[in-house]
Every structure is written in structure tokens, then in C-alpha cells.
Amino acid sequence: MLPFARIAIIGMGLIGSSIARAARARMHGVSISAHDASADVRARVLDLGLADDVADTSAAAVIDAELVILAVPLGAYADVVQALAADLAPGAVLSDVGSAKRCVAASLAGLVPPGVALVPAHPVAGTERSGPDAGFATLFEGRWCILTPPEGTPAAAVERVSAFWTRLGSRVEVMDAAHHDLVLAVTSHVPHLIAYSIVGTAADIEEVAAGEVIKYSAGGFRDFTRIAASDPTMWRDVFLANRDAVLEVLGRVGEDLAALQRAIRWGDGETLFRRFESSRATRRAIVEAGQDVDAPDFGRGR
Numbered sequence: 001m002l003p004f005a006r007i008a009i010i011g012m013g014l015i016g017s018s019i020a021r022a023a024r025a026r027m028h029g030v031s032i033s034a035h036d037a038s039a040d041v042r043a044r045v046l047d048l049g050l051a052d053d054v055a056d057t058s059a060a061a062v063i064d065a066e067l068v069i070l071a072v073p074l075g076a077y078a079d080v081v082q083a084l085a086a087d088l089a090p091g092a093v094l095s096d097v098g099s100a101k102r103c104v105a106a107s108l109a110g111l112v113p114p115g116v117a118l119v120p121a122h123p124v125a126g127t128e129r130s131g132p133d134a135g136f137a138t139l140f141e142g143r144w145c146i147l148t149p150p151e152g153t154p155a156a157a158v159e160r161v162s163a164f165w166t167r168l169g170s171r172v173e174v175m176d177a178a179h180h181d182l183v184l185a186v187t188s189h190v191p192h193l194i195a196y197s198i199v200g201t202a203a204d205i206e207e208v209a210a211g212e213v214i215k216y217s218a219g220g221f222r223d224f225t226r227i228a229a230s231d232p233t234m235w236r237d238v239f240l241a242n243r244d245a246v247l248e249v250l251g252r253v254g255e256d257l258a259a260l261q262r263a264i265r266w267g268d269g270e271t272l273f274r275r276f277e278s279s280r281a282t283r284r285a286i287v288e289a290g291q292d293v294d295a296p297d298f299g300r301g302r
Contacts, residue, residue, distance in 0.1 A: 002027055003163035004093075008065035010058050010080055012036040012045050013231070014126060015097045016071030017135030020050040022168040025137040035061035036132075037072075044132050059087040067164065069121075070096035074103060074237035081111045090115045093157045097123055099184060099234075100242035101148040101177040117157035122146045122180065123170060124188070128229040141169035142290055148177040185245035190253060192235055193246065195227035 007023065009016045012034050023030050034051035035058045036042050046054050055061035062068045062084045072080055077096070088094065094116055096104060104120040112118050125143040127134065145165040149158050162172045175183075202213050202221065213221075239246055263271040 002030055003160045003167065004030065004067040006031045006033070006065050007067040007069065008033045008035070008062045009051070009069050009071055010035050010061060010084070011071035012041055012050065012132045013071065013130050014134040015123065015139075016069070017045070017048075017050055017132040018125075018137065018139040019069060019071065019097075019135075019168070020045075021135055021137035022140055024050075026167050026169070033061045033063075033065060041132055048132060050132065050135075058084040062087050062089075062092075064089055066092055067161070068092060068094050070094070070098070073233050074098045074100060074107075074241045075233075076237075077104065078107045078111065081108055085111055085113055088113055088116050093117045093119055093161060095119045095121045095161055097121060098241075099188065099238045101146075101180045103241040104148070105150045105177065117154050118150060119153060119157050119161040120148045120150075120177070121161060121165065122148070122184070123165065123168075124184075125170075126230075128226050130231045130234075138169070140165070143170055145170035145172050146180055147172060147174045148180050149174065150177075181242045181245045182248070185242060185249040189238060189242055189246050190249045192227055192230065193239065193250070194253075195224040196235075198224050199228040 007030060009019055009032065012020070013036075016034070016036075020032050020034065023032060032051040033053040033055060034042075034045055035055045036045065042054050042056070045051055053061070058080055066089070068084070068088065070077060070080060077098075081094070094108075094112055095118075098104060098120070099122055101120050101122060105118065108118065123140050123143060123145040125139050127139075145168075147158060147161060147165075158174065162174070165172050198221070205213055260272065260275065262268070263275075
């Protein structure tokens with residue numbers, strides 16, 4: 001039995017289009033309606049056959065939908081929900097795919113109609129690419145999807161959203177929103193911020209180095225540029241939405257960098273070795289947990 005027979009996806013970029021593809025592949029018979037603010041994207045979604053109906057407005061897309069998924073930048077949530085709220089069906093579930101979670105309930109306070117359950121979700125998966133052509137059906141396989149339902153959310157709604165993501169291939173965890181935001185600040189948000197910073201610094205040096213930064217890019221810098229190629233609108237909204245946790249983790253990173261700087265200055269090889277050995281063990285643990293593979297260029301095929 002399908003957890004939801006009719007779903008609506010608002011925003012058809014990488015994640016939204018991947019949800020549509022995965023639902024098509026794994027939930028035969030599900031009806032998919034879609035909307036994107038871009039007319040060009042809507043036309044491309046039609047060409048790709050990703051949805052049964054591509055609506056010109058978000059309100060039209062959600063009519064009769066049992067599950068509505070917001071796959072738009074976090075900063076657009078309030079405006080989007082205001083536009084579609086009156087057309088949400090009684091008993092529908094409203095969810096999302098945002099990378100920060102405390103802000104979801106806060107930004108939608110008073111906008112979600114009575115009888116509609118809000119179950120925020122975060123599929124911890126993605127690539128640096130964007131747009132409807134970037135999606136693929138296996139994006140969520142073996143990846144975690146974290147649900148952060150507000151207090152008082154009906155258990156049945158949480159179970160249905162959990163079943164939906166399980167059918168897409170994800171492993172599902174239910175977590176407090178504040179805890180989610182701190183964990184993701186460590187594992188995703190601050191690494192992205194560091195990547196943007198390093199690539200920006202390299203761009204400044206490139207003006208002096210006459211092409212040599214690009215020409216002699218080693219693997220580490222190439223990986224930073226891949227991360228830094230992620231959608232700028234999405235990541236701007238993530239950092240603003242999760243500013244408290246990001247600033248907390250950045251403070252700790254700054255302290256750790258200062259310690260490494262002192263070790264290098266004073267020739268303290270033992271401290272450097274201990275830190276590098278610990279970091280290497282963390283990498284092995286990630287591979288053993290199935291969140292990466294011990295192979296070069298992982299993920300670059302997509």
C-alpha cells in the first residue's frame with residue numbers, strides 16, 4: 001500500500017526532480033503534480049515526463065494532494081505556503097527538504113491551516129548540480145532522511161512521511177529540530193562555508209598567480225571547488241536560517257585552527273600527528289557506516 005497516493009512537489013530542482021524520479025521508480029501508481037516558479041523549468045519538467053501534472057501555480061499543484069513537499073529555498077517557504085495554504089486538502093501532510101529545521105516551524109507559524117500536519121524533513125543527500133536535469137532516482141538510496149516534527153504532530157502523519165522516505169530508499173531518523181541544526185552545522189553547513197572561503201581566497205590569489213592555481217589544482221582543492229559549486233541561493237538561505245549553530249561551530253573551528261597554527265609555528269609535530277591520525281579515523285568510520293565508499297572521485301559521476 002502506498003503511503004500517499006497523490007503527492008505535490010513545489011520546486012523541481014535537484015531534490016524535487018529526484019523525488020519525482022524516485023517516486024516513479026519505487027511507488028507505481030502514485031500521482032505526482034509539480035510546480036516551479038520558473039516557466040522554463042516547468043516546461044522542462046513536462047519534457048522529461050517527471051509529473052502527471054505540471055501546474056502554473058503552487059496553489060493549483062496542491063489541490064487534492066495528500067503530501068505536499070516544499071523543495072524551494074528556505075527563504076521562500078513563508079511566501080509559498082501563503083500562496084497555497086487555502087488549497088491544501090483537509091488531512092494533508094505538509095513537508096519539506098530543507099537543510100535547516102528550527103526555522104521551518106517558525107517561518108510557517110500561523111500559515112498552516114488546521115487539519116494539515118507539518119512534518120519537516122531533511123534528506124541528507126545531494127550533489128553540486130541543480131535543475132530538473134540534475135536529479136536521479138537513486139539519490140536517496142542508503143542516505144539518511146531526518147524528520148523533525150513539532151511537538152503535537154499526529155504520530156500517523158510522521159509514520160506516513162517516514163514510510164514515504166523509506167520507499168525512496170532512505171534510512172529515516174526522527175530528531176529534535178535544534179539538535180538536527182547543530183549536527184548539520186558540523187557535518188554540512190560549516191564545511192560548505194569553509195569551501196566557499198577557500199575557493200574565494202584561491203580566486204584572489206589566481207589574479208596574482210597568472211593561472212597557476214587552476215592549472216596545478218590538486219585533489220583537495222578540486223573537492224573544495226565541487227562543494228563550492230552548490231546552489232548559491234539555497235546555501236545563502238541555509239546559513240541565514242541556521243546562523244546560531246553555524247556561528248557556534250565556526251567558533252570551535254577557529255579555536256582548532258589556532259591550535260594547529262601554533263603547532264606549525266613551534267614545530268610541534270606530535271600535536272599535528274595526533275590531529276591528523278584522529279581525522280583519518282573519522283574518515284574510516286564514515287566509510288564503514290556506508291556514507292561513502294573507499295574509492296577515488298566518489299560521486300563525481302553525478
